[in-house]
Amino acid sequence: MTALAGQERGLIGARDVTAVVTGLGVVAPGGVGTESWWASVLRGHNAIGPVTRFDASGYPVRLAGEVSGFTDEEHVSGRLLPQTDRVTRLALAAAAQALETAALDPARLPDYAVGVVTANAAGGFEFGQRELQALWSRGSRHVGAYQSFAWFYAANSGQISIRHGLRGPSGVVVSEQAGGLDAVAQARRLLRRGTGAVVTGGVDSTLCPWGWTAHLAAGGLSTAEDPDRAYLPFDAAARGHVVGEGGALFVVEDGDTARARGADALGVVAGCAATFDPAPGTGRPRLLPAAELALADAGITPADVDVVFADAAGERAADRAEAQTLTALFGPFGVPVTAPKTMTGRLLSGGSAVDLAAALLALRDQVIPPTVGTRRVADDCPVDLVTGAARPARLRTALVLARGRGGFNAATVLRAAR
Amino acid sequence: MDRLELTELTALLRACAGEGEGIDLNGDVLDTPFLDLGYDSLALLQVTGIIERDHDVTLDEEALDEAETPRQYLDLVNGALSARTTA
Structure with a gap:
């Protein structure tokens, strides 16, 4: 070992x-x-x-x-x-x-x-x-x-x-x-x-x-x-x-x-982490440790994160669990959260990759893409969800979260190129 | 007698494995190696399977593997077809 x-x-x-x-x-x-x-x-x-x-x-x-x-x-x-x-x-x-x-x-x-x-x-x-x-x-x-x-x-x-x-x-x-x-x-x-x-x-x-x-x-x-x-x-x-x-x-x-070679960087992959959930009913899901490990890997704290691209399951229990992860890290309504995948549906492996793309372009253009569909978050999901329209913001660091069916959790920290 | 002609082989290649740019399958390709025509062993395996199916014949895949040109390939296929006819 x-x-x-x-x-x-x-x-x-x-x-x-x-x-x-x-x-x-x-x-x-x-x-x-x-x-x-x-x-x-x-x-x-x-x-x-x-x-x-x-x-x-x-x-x-x-x-x-x-x-x-x-x-x-x-x-x-x-x-x-x-x-x-x-x-x-x-x-x-x-x-x-x-x-x-x-x-x-x-x-x-x-x-x-x-x-x-x-x-x-x-x-x-x-x-x-x-x-x-x-x-x-x-x-x-x-x-x-x-x-x-x-x-x-x-x-x-x-x-x-x-x-x-x-x-x-x-x-x-x-x-x-x-x-x-x-x-x-x-x-x-x-x-x-x-x-x-x-x-x-x-x-x-x-x-x-x-x-x-x-x-x-x-x-x-x-x-x-x-x-x-x-x-x-x-x-x-x-x-x-x-x-x-x-x-x-x-x-x-x-x-x-x-x-x-003089290539322009869109952004930096500053932190990566993955965790695996325990068998259903035997313990807590491990999305939070994935996020914490990715932040530690990037050498930053939650206060450094300017925007989160959520996994956004669209299912009550899973949404609550993700909201708990976000509030544990940032506090209630502590950081802008978005889910542009509400415009595409969940694309399996393509979903988190597209979220990375959205995060990179958000850092480039200094704007948070909106979440559509959801107009108001549930009382048990106290997150600052960017709804309605894109929100201009000063963005240096983005956290992208993903959960895969079967117990996979992953988190990536992206940093602006300059 | 059941025979496979070059035009039928090139049509099968085109249908099974597509056609590369800059290659004229309608030209004189009888002695052009399959690799130069852009067809690999899998493309030929696909074609062989269809010939076996549509002509109801069993082909020697190992021997066909050695065929490097349409002429060599057609000779082997037609040999098998005529052997079947005379059998």
């Missing part, structure tokens, strides 16, 4: 690296591309609406946050179309934008300089459904060879790596909504071990009947029909969440090498 801990410390502490974000690509409900999505978020535009990707009329849940206006052929070559699920196409688009905005050309770097660590919670659901339908209705000879990997959680990382020639350390993180934050933490570990840059973040897409059935079985979905009243975190009328698709990918880079 001691040896293992020492070894781990050695790995993590191999180099003192400032992890800076130099590139960002968002593909989410509300916008394909970072700036169009961000403009939509700042307007408070709710991108949740009726499901259009399949006929959901026979299901008890009929609302989703869909990525609209995404033309596959604009983002993915003809060669890749037959072997990619929608989720991988969304991820390839986000990765291309992240590398482009980072002005990072992997071809000009040493062979193993850039890695890929993405989070994904569900794999290629739509692709998998198609192949399984072929298997059961027509037989095994009708299942395509690409099913061997197109369904897989790691397909996004793999295809990004192949397309851009990123041969550094790579992997995939599977921790549901916490995944986007956990992936960035893993990317920072890789920087500390000597990798120059990592494409990281999270993307998910499960808007097909099979994915829908899985979400319904897992529970917690809002059955509301009105998109503006379906997902209401911290509201007394909270009744579950809405599922969405999409995510965000980043280029996270060693601050010294970024500076040396």
Whole structure:
């Protein structure tokens, strides 16, 4: 145990690296591309609406946050179309934008300089459904060879790596909504071990009947029909969440090498932490320790935090638990809290990645994006929720929280670049 | 007799594994290596599976793995198809 801990410390502490974000690509409900999505978020535009990707009329849940206006052929070559699920196409688009905005050309770097660590919670659901339908209705000879990997959680990382020639350390993180934050933490570990840059973040897409059935079985979905009243975190009328698709990918880079090549930093990944809940009924959820560990990792106290991007479950007990975490750290109404995911639904691993993107842009533009839907917080959720409209603010430090189904908690502290 | 022609093979490749930019599959590609056409072993595995299914024939996947060009691939497939016909 001691040896293992020492070894781990050695790995993590191999180099003192400032992890800076130099590139960002968002593909989410509300916008394909970072700036169009961000403009939509700042307007408070709710991108949740009726499901259009399949006929959901026979299901008890009929609302989703869909990525609209995404033309596959604009983002993915003809060669890749037959072997990619929608989720991988969304991820390839986000990765291309992240590398482009980072002005990072992997071809000009040493062979193993850039890695890929993405989070994904569900794999290629739509692709998998198609192949399984072929298997059961027509037989095994009708299942395509690409099913061997197109369904897989790691397909996004793999295809990004192949397309851009990123041969550094790579992997995939599977921790549901916490995944986007956990992936960035893993990317920072890789920087500390000597990798120059990592494409990281999270993307998910499960808007097909099979994915829908899985979400319904897992529970917690809002059955509301009105998109503006379906997902209401911290509201007394909270009744579950809405599922969405999409995510965000980043280029996270060693601050010294970024500076040396003249790259602009969007922000600094100053603190990361993850915890795991005890079995239900055997103890308290561990979101608070995750947040405390991330603040300690960043070397700051709660007083230094200017804004919190909440996990925002939209379920009464989970909302209360998060509000308790926030009041334990900051006191009642102690810090502005927001949940722009009320405009997109919960995107699985993509959700916390998009929250990181929103936090980075909030730091850049000195504005807190609004929470929509919820108008007034419940009495047992005493948090300063930014509702109605975006709120200008002086922002230096943001805390992003995420909880993944199954007991995952993660927290990330982001600091403004300058 | 059941035979697989180049046009059918290129149509299958296109349908199964897409078409790369700057490659003319309609040209004289009989002796162009699959790798130069942009098709890897998985693309060929997919095509082989469909030929087996649609022509109701069992192909020697190990032998096909050695086929580097459409000509070599077609020779092996057509050998199997004619063996089946005469059997």
